[in-house]
Amino acid sequence: MQYAALGTSGLMVSRVAFGNSLTHGNQIDDGAARSCVHAALNAGITTFDTADAYAQGRAEELLGTFLAGQRRSDLVLCTKVGRSPRPGANEGRLSRKHIRDSAEASLRRLGTDYIDLYQAHRWDGQTPLEETVSAFADLVHSGKALYIGVSEWTAPQIRAAAALARELRFPLVSNQAQYSLLWRVIEGEVMPACTEAGVGQMVWSPLAGGVLTGKYRPGQGLPEGSRAAGAEGGAKSLNRWNYLDEAVLTAVHALVPLAKEAGLTPARLALAWVLRNPAVSCAVTGASRPDQLRDTLLALEVDLDDGLVDRVEAALAGVAVTDAAMAGRAPAPRQPCPAVRRERQTA
Incomplete structure:
Protein backbone atom coordinates (compact mmCIF):
# COMPACT_ATOMS: atom_id res chain seq x y z
CA MET A 1 0.00 0.00 0.00
CA ALA A 177 -15.94 14.39 -5.48
CA GLN A 178 -16.66 11.95 -8.26
CA TYR A 179 -13.68 11.61 -10.58
CA SER A 180 -12.85 9.10 -13.29
CA LEU A 181 -11.96 8.82 -16.95
CA LEU A 182 -15.67 9.38 -17.66
CA TRP A 183 -16.35 12.17 -15.14
CA ARG A 184 -13.69 14.89 -15.16
CA VAL A 185 -15.68 17.97 -14.20
CA ILE A 186 -13.55 18.85 -11.16
CA GLU A 187 -10.41 19.39 -13.26
CA GLY A 188 -11.42 22.83 -14.51
CA GLU A 189 -12.26 24.78 -11.34
CA VAL A 190 -12.61 22.57 -8.27
CA MET A 191 -9.13 21.05 -8.30
CA PRO A 192 -7.34 24.41 -8.73
CA ALA A 193 -9.46 25.97 -5.94
CA CYS A 194 -8.67 23.05 -3.65
CA THR A 195 -4.96 23.19 -4.39
CA GLU A 196 -4.99 26.90 -3.60
CA ALA A 197 -6.72 26.21 -0.25
CA GLY A 198 -4.61 23.19 0.67
CA VAL A 199 -7.57 20.83 0.24
CA GLY A 200 -6.89 17.31 -1.03
CA GLN A 201 -9.09 15.29 -3.37
CA MET A 202 -10.57 12.10 -1.93
CA VAL A 203 -12.36 10.96 -5.05
CA TRP A 204 -15.21 8.48 -5.35
CA SER A 205 -16.31 6.17 -8.17
CA PRO A 206 -12.88 6.04 -9.87
CA LEU A 207 -14.17 3.06 -11.89
CA ALA A 208 -17.46 4.78 -12.78
CA GLY A 209 -19.52 2.30 -10.83
CA GLY A 210 -17.73 -0.64 -12.44
CA VAL A 211 -18.37 0.49 -16.02
CA LEU A 212 -14.66 1.16 -16.56
CA THR A 213 -13.86 -2.48 -15.75
CA GLY A 214 -15.28 -3.32 -19.18
CA LYS A 215 -17.83 -5.82 -17.87
CA TYR A 216 -20.79 -3.91 -19.37
CA ARG A 217 -20.64 -4.28 -23.15
CA PRO A 218 -22.65 -2.49 -25.84
CA GLY A 219 -25.41 -4.57 -27.39
CA GLN A 220 -25.24 -7.24 -24.69
CA GLY A 221 -27.31 -7.94 -21.58
CA LEU A 222 -26.24 -7.12 -18.07
CA PRO A 223 -23.74 -9.56 -16.51
CA GLU A 224 -25.35 -11.79 -13.90
CA GLY A 225 -24.58 -10.59 -10.39
CA SER A 226 -23.36 -7.17 -11.54
CA ARG A 227 -24.35 -3.93 -9.85
CA ALA A 228 -26.73 -2.95 -12.64
CA ALA A 229 -28.37 -6.37 -12.93
CA GLY A 230 -30.65 -5.94 -9.97
CA ALA A 231 -28.76 -5.01 -6.82
CA GLU A 232 -30.81 -2.33 -5.11
CA GLY A 233 -29.46 1.15 -5.82
CA GLY A 234 -26.79 0.03 -8.28
CA ALA A 235 -28.68 0.36 -11.56
CA LYS A 236 -30.23 3.62 -10.42
CA SER A 237 -26.79 5.06 -9.68
CA LEU A 238 -25.33 4.00 -13.03
CA ASN A 239 -28.28 5.40 -14.96
CA ARG A 240 -28.08 8.66 -13.04
CA TRP A 241 -24.68 9.31 -14.59
CA ASN A 242 -25.61 7.85 -18.01
CA TYR A 243 -22.90 5.21 -17.67
CA LEU A 244 -25.06 2.59 -19.40
CA ASP A 245 -25.58 4.81 -22.45
CA GLU A 246 -24.68 2.91 -25.64
CA ALA A 247 -22.12 5.51 -26.76
CA VAL A 248 -20.41 5.32 -23.35
CA LEU A 249 -20.25 1.52 -23.37
CA THR A 250 -18.90 1.52 -26.93
CA ALA A 251 -16.16 3.98 -26.05
CA VAL A 252 -15.23 2.12 -22.87
CA HIS A 253 -15.02 -1.16 -24.80
CA ALA A 254 -12.28 0.46 -26.92
CA LEU A 255 -10.11 0.62 -23.77
CA VAL A 256 -9.91 -3.17 -23.48
CA PRO A 257 -7.24 -3.64 -26.19
CA LEU A 258 -5.33 -0.58 -24.94
CA ALA A 259 -5.21 -2.03 -21.44
CA LYS A 260 -4.21 -5.46 -22.76
CA GLU A 261 -1.40 -3.92 -24.79
CA ALA A 262 -0.03 -2.42 -21.56
CA GLY A 263 -0.45 -5.70 -19.66
CA LEU A 264 -3.29 -4.31 -17.56
CA THR A 265 -6.93 -4.99 -16.88
CA PRO A 266 -9.28 -2.08 -17.71
CA ALA A 267 -9.94 -1.63 -13.97
CA ARG A 268 -6.24 -1.23 -13.15
CA LEU A 269 -5.82 1.16 -16.05
CA ALA A 270 -8.74 3.33 -14.91
CA LEU A 271 -7.62 3.50 -11.28
CA ALA A 272 -4.00 4.14 -12.18
CA TRP A 273 -5.15 7.05 -14.37
CA VAL A 274 -6.98 8.61 -11.39
CA LEU A 275 -4.08 8.14 -8.97
CA ARG A 276 -1.51 9.70 -11.31
CA ASN A 277 -3.17 13.11 -10.84
CA PRO A 278 -1.09 14.95 -8.18
CA ALA A 279 -4.21 16.64 -6.80
CA VAL A 280 -5.68 13.26 -5.79
CA SER A 281 -4.68 12.16 -2.30
CA CYS A 282 -6.72 8.96 -2.40
CA ALA A 283 -9.41 7.16 -4.35
CA VAL A 284 -12.40 5.55 -2.63
CA THR A 285 -13.44 2.21 -4.06
CA GLY A 286 -15.68 -0.59 -2.87
CA ALA A 287 -15.86 -4.30 -3.54
CA SER A 288 -18.34 -7.13 -3.32
CA ARG A 289 -15.64 -9.83 -3.25
CA PRO A 290 -12.13 -9.86 -1.69
CA ASP A 291 -10.50 -11.00 -4.95
CA GLN A 292 -12.10 -8.05 -6.75
CA LEU A 293 -10.45 -5.67 -4.30
CA ARG A 294 -7.06 -7.36 -4.48
CA ASP A 295 -7.09 -7.20 -8.28
CA THR A 296 -7.98 -3.51 -8.31
CA LEU A 297 -5.20 -2.65 -5.83
CA LEU A 298 -2.59 -3.83 -8.33
CA ALA A 299 -3.13 -0.43 -9.96
CA LEU A 300 -0.85 1.00 -7.27
CA GLU A 301 2.08 -0.70 -9.00
CA VAL A 302 1.28 0.86 -12.39
CA ASP A 303 3.16 3.82 -13.86
CA LEU A 304 1.24 4.85 -16.95
CA ASP A 305 3.13 5.95 -20.05
CA ASP A 306 2.16 9.42 -21.29
CA GLY A 307 1.54 8.06 -24.77
CA LEU A 308 -0.90 5.46 -23.44
CA VAL A 309 -2.69 8.12 -21.41
CA ASP A 310 -3.14 10.25 -24.53
CA ARG A 311 -4.63 7.31 -26.42
CA VAL A 312 -6.96 6.39 -23.56
CA GLU A 313 -8.23 9.94 -23.17
CA ALA A 314 -8.70 10.25 -26.92
CA ALA A 315 -10.78 7.05 -26.98
CA LEU A 316 -13.17 8.56 -24.43
CA ALA A 317 -13.10 12.14 -25.69
CA GLY A 318 -16.62 11.94 -27.10
CA VAL A 319 -18.27 10.65 -23.92
CA ALA A 320 -16.19 11.93 -20.98
CA VAL A 321 -17.90 14.81 -19.15
CA THR A 322 -15.48 17.71 -18.61
CA ASP A 323 -17.78 20.74 -18.21
CA ALA A 324 -16.70 22.51 -15.00
CA ALA A 325 -20.25 23.81 -14.55
CA MET A 326 -21.35 20.22 -13.82
CA ALA A 327 -19.43 20.06 -10.54
CA GLY A 328 -21.78 18.82 -7.83
CA ARG A 329 -24.52 18.08 -10.37
CA ALA A 330 -25.81 15.09 -12.34
CA PRO A 331 -26.26 15.17 -16.14
CA ALA A 332 -29.59 15.14 -17.94
CA PRO A 333 -30.80 11.53 -18.11
CA ARG A 334 -30.45 9.53 -21.33
CA GLN A 335 -31.67 6.07 -22.25
CA PRO A 336 -29.40 3.09 -21.53
CA CYS A 337 -28.30 0.95 -24.47
CA PRO A 338 -31.06 -1.11 -26.20
CA ALA A 339 -29.88 -4.46 -24.82
CA VAL A 340 -30.10 -3.11 -21.27
CA ARG A 341 -33.59 -1.69 -21.91
CA ARG A 342 -34.81 -5.00 -23.36
CA GLU A 343 -33.45 -6.96 -20.42
CA ARG A 344 -35.23 -4.73 -17.92
CA GLN A 345 -38.50 -4.90 -19.80
CA THR A 346 -38.49 -8.70 -19.71
CA ALA A 347 -37.28 -8.99 -16.12
Whole structure:
Protein backbone atom coordinates (compact mmCIF):
# COMPACT_ATOMS: atom_id res chain seq x y z
CA MET A 1 0.00 0.00 0.00
CA GLN A 2 1.04 3.60 -0.59
CA TYR A 3 0.13 6.53 1.65
CA ALA A 4 -0.18 10.28 1.11
CA ALA A 5 -1.00 13.42 3.06
CA LEU A 6 -4.59 14.60 2.70
CA GLY A 7 -4.13 18.01 1.13
CA THR A 8 -1.60 20.05 3.07
CA SER A 9 -2.68 18.55 6.40
CA GLY A 10 -0.61 16.13 8.42
CA LEU A 11 -3.17 13.35 8.05
CA MET A 12 -1.81 10.38 6.12
CA VAL A 13 -4.34 8.30 4.20
CA SER A 14 -3.96 5.15 2.13
CA ARG A 15 -3.91 6.01 -1.58
CA VAL A 16 -6.88 3.68 -1.95
CA ALA A 17 -9.65 3.96 0.63
CA PHE A 18 -12.33 1.34 1.17
CA GLY A 19 -15.87 2.70 0.75
CA ASN A 20 -19.17 0.97 1.51
CA SER A 21 -21.76 3.28 -0.06
CA LEU A 22 -23.72 0.63 -2.00
CA THR A 23 -22.48 -2.63 -0.55
CA HIS A 24 -22.80 -2.86 3.23
CA GLY A 25 -26.37 -3.36 4.35
CA ASN A 26 -27.52 -3.36 0.73
CA GLN A 27 -25.92 -5.23 -2.18
CA ILE A 28 -24.06 -8.04 -0.41
CA ASP A 29 -24.62 -10.13 2.69
CA ASP A 30 -22.85 -9.32 5.93
CA GLY A 31 -20.42 -12.21 5.65
CA ALA A 32 -19.17 -11.06 2.27
CA ALA A 33 -18.96 -7.48 3.53
CA ARG A 34 -16.83 -8.57 6.50
CA SER A 35 -14.51 -10.52 4.19
CA CYS A 36 -13.99 -7.46 2.01
CA VAL A 37 -13.13 -5.25 4.99
CA HIS A 38 -10.62 -7.82 6.25
CA ALA A 39 -9.11 -8.09 2.76
CA ALA A 40 -8.72 -4.31 2.77
CA LEU A 41 -6.96 -4.41 6.14
CA ASN A 42 -4.68 -7.22 4.97
CA ALA A 43 -3.76 -5.15 1.90
CA GLY A 44 -2.68 -2.24 4.10
CA ILE A 45 -5.72 -0.03 3.59
CA THR A 46 -6.06 2.22 6.61
CA THR A 47 -8.74 4.61 5.35
CA PHE A 48 -12.42 3.62 5.44
CA ASP A 49 -15.20 5.83 4.10
CA THR A 50 -18.92 5.65 4.87
CA ALA A 51 -21.86 7.99 5.62
CA ASP A 52 -24.88 8.19 7.88
CA ALA A 53 -27.10 8.09 4.78
CA TYR A 54 -25.78 4.77 3.46
CA ALA A 55 -28.35 2.02 4.10
CA GLN A 56 -29.98 4.40 6.62
CA GLY A 57 -27.07 4.06 9.03
CA ARG A 58 -26.54 0.33 8.73
CA ALA A 59 -23.40 0.82 6.64
CA GLU A 60 -21.81 2.69 9.56
CA GLU A 61 -22.93 0.00 12.02
CA LEU A 62 -21.48 -2.82 9.95
CA LEU A 63 -18.20 -1.02 9.33
CA GLY A 64 -17.83 -0.36 13.06
CA THR A 65 -18.52 -4.02 13.81
CA PHE A 66 -16.06 -5.29 11.21
CA LEU A 67 -13.29 -2.99 12.42
CA ALA A 68 -13.80 -3.79 16.10
CA GLY A 69 -10.61 -5.07 17.67
CA GLN A 70 -8.33 -3.19 15.28
CA ARG A 71 -5.91 -0.70 16.83
CA ARG A 72 -7.83 2.56 16.56
CA SER A 73 -4.75 4.71 15.95
CA ASP A 74 -4.00 2.69 12.81
CA LEU A 75 -7.33 3.58 11.20
CA VAL A 76 -8.65 6.69 9.47
CA LEU A 77 -12.44 6.55 9.82
CA CYS A 78 -14.31 8.89 7.49
CA THR A 79 -18.05 9.51 7.51
CA LYS A 80 -20.47 12.19 6.33
CA VAL A 81 -23.42 14.30 7.41
CA GLY A 82 -26.11 16.10 5.46
CA ARG A 83 -28.04 13.59 3.35
CA SER A 84 -30.04 11.72 5.96
CA PRO A 85 -33.03 9.90 4.43
CA ARG A 86 -34.88 9.91 7.73
CA PRO A 87 -38.06 12.04 8.03
CA GLY A 88 -37.98 15.22 10.07
CA ALA A 89 -37.77 18.96 9.59
CA ASN A 90 -34.14 19.08 10.74
CA GLU A 91 -32.93 15.98 8.91
CA GLY A 92 -30.66 16.10 5.88
CA ARG A 93 -29.27 19.52 6.71
CA LEU A 94 -25.98 21.13 7.68
CA SER A 95 -27.48 23.08 10.58
CA ARG A 96 -25.75 23.16 13.95
CA LYS A 97 -28.47 20.93 15.40
CA HIS A 98 -28.30 18.29 12.68
CA ILE A 99 -24.50 18.23 12.61
CA ARG A 100 -24.35 17.73 16.38
CA ASP A 101 -27.08 15.09 16.48
CA SER A 102 -25.69 13.22 13.46
CA ALA A 103 -22.14 13.23 14.80
CA GLU A 104 -23.28 11.66 18.06
CA ALA A 105 -25.31 9.02 16.19
CA SER A 106 -22.39 8.21 13.85
CA LEU A 107 -20.03 7.82 16.80
CA ARG A 108 -22.42 5.30 18.37
CA ARG A 109 -22.88 3.34 15.15
CA LEU A 110 -19.16 3.24 14.39
CA GLY A 111 -18.33 2.31 17.98
CA THR A 112 -15.66 4.96 18.38
CA ASP A 113 -14.92 8.08 20.44
CA TYR A 114 -13.90 10.24 17.50
CA ILE A 115 -14.23 10.55 13.73
CA ASP A 116 -10.98 11.13 11.86
CA LEU A 117 -12.57 12.90 8.87
CA TYR A 118 -16.10 14.30 9.09
CA GLN A 119 -17.45 15.47 5.74
CA ALA A 120 -20.32 17.73 4.68
CA HIS A 121 -22.34 15.51 2.33
CA ARG A 122 -23.38 18.01 -0.37
CA TRP A 123 -24.03 21.73 -0.04
CA ASP A 124 -26.95 22.98 2.07
CA GLY A 125 -28.30 26.21 0.59
CA GLN A 126 -30.83 26.58 3.41
CA THR A 127 -28.27 26.93 6.21
CA PRO A 128 -25.82 29.85 6.53
CA LEU A 129 -22.30 28.68 5.79
CA GLU A 130 -21.08 30.40 8.97
CA GLU A 131 -23.40 28.19 11.05
CA THR A 132 -22.21 25.02 9.32
CA VAL A 133 -18.52 25.81 9.63
CA SER A 134 -18.77 26.93 13.26
CA ALA A 135 -20.60 23.69 14.14
CA PHE A 136 -17.75 21.73 12.58
CA ALA A 137 -15.28 23.86 14.53
CA ASP A 138 -17.02 22.89 17.78
CA LEU A 139 -16.62 19.20 16.92
CA VAL A 140 -12.93 19.65 16.15
CA HIS A 141 -12.23 21.67 19.28
CA SER A 142 -14.09 19.10 21.41
CA GLY A 143 -12.07 16.24 19.89
CA LYS A 144 -15.09 14.42 18.43
CA ALA A 145 -13.83 15.05 14.88
CA LEU A 146 -10.18 15.56 14.01
CA TYR A 147 -10.46 16.86 10.45
CA ILE A 148 -13.25 18.33 8.32
CA GLY A 149 -13.97 17.87 4.63
CA VAL A 150 -16.73 18.46 2.11
CA SER A 151 -18.26 16.40 -0.67
CA GLU A 152 -19.29 17.61 -4.12
CA TRP A 153 -18.99 21.33 -3.37
CA THR A 154 -18.23 23.90 -6.05
CA ALA A 155 -15.02 25.93 -6.23
CA PRO A 156 -16.58 29.14 -4.75
CA GLN A 157 -18.19 27.13 -1.93
CA ILE A 158 -14.89 25.46 -1.08
CA ARG A 159 -12.99 28.76 -1.08
CA ALA A 160 -15.56 30.35 1.25
CA ALA A 161 -15.61 27.39 3.63
CA ALA A 162 -11.81 27.15 3.75
CA ALA A 163 -11.54 30.85 4.61
CA LEU A 164 -14.07 30.54 7.45
CA ALA A 165 -12.34 27.43 8.75
CA ARG A 166 -9.02 29.26 8.94
CA GLU A 167 -10.68 32.05 10.93
CA LEU A 168 -12.03 29.46 13.38
CA ARG A 169 -8.60 27.84 13.71
CA PHE A 170 -9.12 24.53 12.02
CA PRO A 171 -8.28 23.42 8.46
CA LEU A 172 -10.61 22.21 5.75
CA VAL A 173 -8.60 19.28 4.43
CA SER A 174 -10.57 17.39 1.80
CA ASN A 175 -13.15 17.40 -0.96
CA GLN A 176 -14.79 14.10 -1.89
CA ALA A 177 -15.94 14.39 -5.48
CA GLN A 178 -16.66 11.95 -8.26
CA TYR A 179 -13.68 11.61 -10.58
CA SER A 180 -12.85 9.10 -13.29
CA LEU A 181 -11.96 8.82 -16.95
CA LEU A 182 -15.67 9.38 -17.66
CA TRP A 183 -16.35 12.17 -15.14
CA ARG A 184 -13.69 14.89 -15.16
CA VAL A 185 -15.68 17.97 -14.20
CA ILE A 186 -13.55 18.85 -11.16
CA GLU A 187 -10.41 19.39 -13.26
CA GLY A 188 -11.42 22.83 -14.51
CA GLU A 189 -12.26 24.78 -11.34
CA VAL A 190 -12.61 22.57 -8.27
CA MET A 191 -9.13 21.05 -8.30
CA PRO A 192 -7.34 24.41 -8.73
CA ALA A 193 -9.46 25.97 -5.94
CA CYS A 194 -8.67 23.05 -3.65
CA THR A 195 -4.96 23.19 -4.39
CA GLU A 196 -4.99 26.90 -3.60
CA ALA A 197 -6.72 26.21 -0.25
CA GLY A 198 -4.61 23.19 0.67
CA VAL A 199 -7.57 20.83 0.24
CA GLY A 200 -6.89 17.31 -1.03
CA GLN A 201 -9.09 15.29 -3.37
CA MET A 202 -10.57 12.10 -1.93
CA VAL A 203 -12.36 10.96 -5.05
CA TRP A 204 -15.21 8.48 -5.35
CA SER A 205 -16.31 6.17 -8.17
CA PRO A 206 -12.88 6.04 -9.87
CA LEU A 207 -14.17 3.06 -11.89
CA ALA A 208 -17.46 4.78 -12.78
CA GLY A 209 -19.52 2.30 -10.83
CA GLY A 210 -17.73 -0.64 -12.44
CA VAL A 211 -18.37 0.49 -16.02
CA LEU A 212 -14.66 1.16 -16.56
CA THR A 213 -13.86 -2.48 -15.75
CA GLY A 214 -15.28 -3.32 -19.18
CA LYS A 215 -17.83 -5.82 -17.87
CA TYR A 216 -20.79 -3.91 -19.37
CA ARG A 217 -20.64 -4.28 -23.15
CA PRO A 218 -22.65 -2.49 -25.84
CA GLY A 219 -25.41 -4.57 -27.39
CA GLN A 220 -25.24 -7.24 -24.69
CA GLY A 221 -27.31 -7.94 -21.58
CA LEU A 222 -26.24 -7.12 -18.07
CA PRO A 223 -23.74 -9.56 -16.51
CA GLU A 224 -25.35 -11.79 -13.90
CA GLY A 225 -24.58 -10.59 -10.39
CA SER A 226 -23.36 -7.17 -11.54
CA ARG A 227 -24.35 -3.93 -9.85
CA ALA A 228 -26.73 -2.95 -12.64
CA ALA A 229 -28.37 -6.37 -12.93
CA GLY A 230 -30.65 -5.94 -9.97
CA ALA A 231 -28.76 -5.01 -6.82
CA GLU A 232 -30.81 -2.33 -5.11
CA GLY A 233 -29.46 1.15 -5.82
CA GLY A 234 -26.79 0.03 -8.28
CA ALA A 235 -28.68 0.36 -11.56
CA LYS A 236 -30.23 3.62 -10.42
CA SER A 237 -26.79 5.06 -9.68
CA LEU A 238 -25.33 4.00 -13.03
CA ASN A 239 -28.28 5.40 -14.96
CA ARG A 240 -28.08 8.66 -13.04
CA TRP A 241 -24.68 9.31 -14.59
CA ASN A 242 -25.61 7.85 -18.01
CA TYR A 243 -22.90 5.21 -17.67
CA LEU A 244 -25.06 2.59 -19.40
CA ASP A 245 -25.58 4.81 -22.45
CA GLU A 246 -24.68 2.91 -25.64
CA ALA A 247 -22.12 5.51 -26.76
CA VAL A 248 -20.41 5.32 -23.35
CA LEU A 249 -20.25 1.52 -23.37
CA THR A 250 -18.90 1.52 -26.93
CA ALA A 251 -16.16 3.98 -26.05
CA VAL A 252 -15.23 2.12 -22.87
CA HIS A 253 -15.02 -1.16 -24.80
CA ALA A 254 -12.28 0.46 -26.92
CA LEU A 255 -10.11 0.62 -23.77
CA VAL A 256 -9.91 -3.17 -23.48
CA PRO A 257 -7.24 -3.64 -26.19
CA LEU A 258 -5.33 -0.58 -24.94
CA ALA A 259 -5.21 -2.03 -21.44
CA LYS A 260 -4.21 -5.46 -22.76
CA GLU A 261 -1.40 -3.92 -24.79
CA ALA A 262 -0.03 -2.42 -21.56
CA GLY A 263 -0.45 -5.70 -19.66
CA LEU A 264 -3.29 -4.31 -17.56
CA THR A 265 -6.93 -4.99 -16.88
CA PRO A 266 -9.28 -2.08 -17.71
CA ALA A 267 -9.94 -1.63 -13.97
CA ARG A 268 -6.24 -1.23 -13.15
CA LEU A 269 -5.82 1.16 -16.05
CA ALA A 270 -8.74 3.33 -14.91
CA LEU A 271 -7.62 3.50 -11.28
CA ALA A 272 -4.00 4.14 -12.18
CA TRP A 273 -5.15 7.05 -14.37
CA VAL A 274 -6.98 8.61 -11.39
CA LEU A 275 -4.08 8.14 -8.97
CA ARG A 276 -1.51 9.70 -11.31
CA ASN A 277 -3.17 13.11 -10.84
CA PRO A 278 -1.09 14.95 -8.18
CA ALA A 279 -4.21 16.64 -6.80
CA VAL A 280 -5.68 13.26 -5.79
CA SER A 281 -4.68 12.16 -2.30
CA CYS A 282 -6.72 8.96 -2.40
CA ALA A 283 -9.41 7.16 -4.35
CA VAL A 284 -12.40 5.55 -2.63
CA THR A 285 -13.44 2.21 -4.06
CA GLY A 286 -15.68 -0.59 -2.87
CA ALA A 287 -15.86 -4.30 -3.54
CA SER A 288 -18.34 -7.13 -3.32
CA ARG A 289 -15.64 -9.83 -3.25
CA PRO A 290 -12.13 -9.86 -1.69
CA ASP A 291 -10.50 -11.00 -4.95
CA GLN A 292 -12.10 -8.05 -6.75
CA LEU A 293 -10.45 -5.67 -4.30
CA ARG A 294 -7.06 -7.36 -4.48
CA ASP A 295 -7.09 -7.20 -8.28
CA THR A 296 -7.98 -3.51 -8.31
CA LEU A 297 -5.20 -2.65 -5.83
CA LEU A 298 -2.59 -3.83 -8.33
CA ALA A 299 -3.13 -0.43 -9.96
CA LEU A 300 -0.85 1.00 -7.27
CA GLU A 301 2.08 -0.70 -9.00
CA VAL A 302 1.28 0.86 -12.39
CA ASP A 303 3.16 3.82 -13.86
CA LEU A 304 1.24 4.85 -16.95
CA ASP A 305 3.13 5.95 -20.05
CA ASP A 306 2.16 9.42 -21.29
CA GLY A 307 1.54 8.06 -24.77
CA LEU A 308 -0.90 5.46 -23.44
CA VAL A 309 -2.69 8.12 -21.41
CA ASP A 310 -3.14 10.25 -24.53
CA ARG A 311 -4.63 7.31 -26.42
CA VAL A 312 -6.96 6.39 -23.56
CA GLU A 313 -8.23 9.94 -23.17
CA ALA A 314 -8.70 10.25 -26.92
CA ALA A 315 -10.78 7.05 -26.98
CA LEU A 316 -13.17 8.56 -24.43
CA ALA A 317 -13.10 12.14 -25.69
CA GLY A 318 -16.62 11.94 -27.10
CA VAL A 319 -18.27 10.65 -23.92
CA ALA A 320 -16.19 11.93 -20.98
CA VAL A 321 -17.90 14.81 -19.15
CA THR A 322 -15.48 17.71 -18.61
CA ASP A 323 -17.78 20.74 -18.21
CA ALA A 324 -16.70 22.51 -15.00
CA ALA A 325 -20.25 23.81 -14.55
CA MET A 326 -21.35 20.22 -13.82
CA ALA A 327 -19.43 20.06 -10.54
CA GLY A 328 -21.78 18.82 -7.83
CA ARG A 329 -24.52 18.08 -10.37
CA ALA A 330 -25.81 15.09 -12.34
CA PRO A 331 -26.26 15.17 -16.14
CA ALA A 332 -29.59 15.14 -17.94
CA PRO A 333 -30.80 11.53 -18.11
CA ARG A 334 -30.45 9.53 -21.33
CA GLN A 335 -31.67 6.07 -22.25
CA PRO A 336 -29.40 3.09 -21.53
CA CYS A 337 -28.30 0.95 -24.47
CA PRO A 338 -31.06 -1.11 -26.20
CA ALA A 339 -29.88 -4.46 -24.82
CA VAL A 340 -30.10 -3.11 -21.27
CA ARG A 341 -33.59 -1.69 -21.91
CA ARG A 342 -34.81 -5.00 -23.36
CA GLU A 343 -33.45 -6.96 -20.42
CA ARG A 344 -35.23 -4.73 -17.92
CA GLN A 345 -38.50 -4.90 -19.80
CA THR A 346 -38.49 -8.70 -19.71
CA ALA A 347 -37.28 -8.99 -16.12
